[in-house]
Amino acid sequence: xxxxxxxxxSMLLALFLASCAAPGDYRPELLAAPPMNxxxxxxxxxxxxxxxxxxxxxxxxxxxxxxxISMPLIGPVPVYGRxxxxxxxxxxxxxxxxxxxxxxxxxxxxxxxxxxxxxxxITAGQFPYVEGMTxxxxxxxxxxxxxxxxxxxxxxxxxxxxVPITGRVPLDTLVLPGDTITVRERIF
Numbered sequence: 337x338x339x340x341x342x343x344x345x346s347m348l349l350a351l352f353l354a355s356c357a358a359p360g361d362y363r364p365e366l367l368a369a370p371p372m373n374x375x376x377x378x379x380x381x382x383x384x385x386x387x388x389x390x391x392x393x394x395x396x397x398x399x400x401x402x403x404x405i406s407m408p409l410i411g412p413v414p415v416y417g418r419x420x421x422x423x424x425x426x427x428x429x430x431x432x433x434x435x436x437x438x439x440x441x442x443x444x445x446x447x448x449x450x451x452x453x454x455x456x457x458i459t460a461g462q463f464p465y466v467e468g469m470t471x472x473x474x475x476x477x478x479x480x481x482x483x484x485x486x487x488x489x490x491x492x493x494x495x496x497x498x499v500p501i502t503g504r505v506p507l508d509t510l511v512l513p514g515d516t517i518t519v520r521e522r523i524f
Contacts (some may be wrong), residue, residue: 380449
């Protein structure tokens with residue numbers, strides 16, 4: 337093979353290998369790590385806010401698409417990317433600024449944002465999250481593998497620090513709220 341004929345062959349090989357890469361960041365080692373020790377809030381979560389002694393302010397609030405909850409008196413409260421302790425402090429601080437003398441606030445996650453299952457399962461779609469769920473139980477919730485589904489590993493896409501990360505993981509990997517699980521087709 338001459339020097340000039342090797343160049344097009346190497347370019348073709350490089351193009352082929354580049355087309356095999358998944359779009360976005362593909363880092364399975366990040367997904368295999370245990371989940372965060374503190375849950376950060378995002379759109380789709382539902383919070384139970386209790387302001388002791390203020391029944392009109394105590395209620396259930398949905399996190400909207402912009403990452404806020406809207407409360408009486410204090411209006412929109414930014415919650416995206418924060419944990420419940422930080423949200424408690426923010427609400428108490430806003431209430432203290434002219435509405436309630438010594439507010440005592442409690443915030444808890446009433447319902448987590450859903451997770452998604454795509455690909456070779458019986459019923460692909462969006463499902464309510466259950467704490468402690470693994471990929472295996474998430475697939476069971478989606479009706480199980482269809483006859484073409486690969487039952488070895490799956491791809492999970494998870495948003496971490498605002499960036500979607502995709503990785504191939506075993507079925508015993510923990511699922512977090514908002515994860516997207518993709519079951520690939522098996523090769524016969």
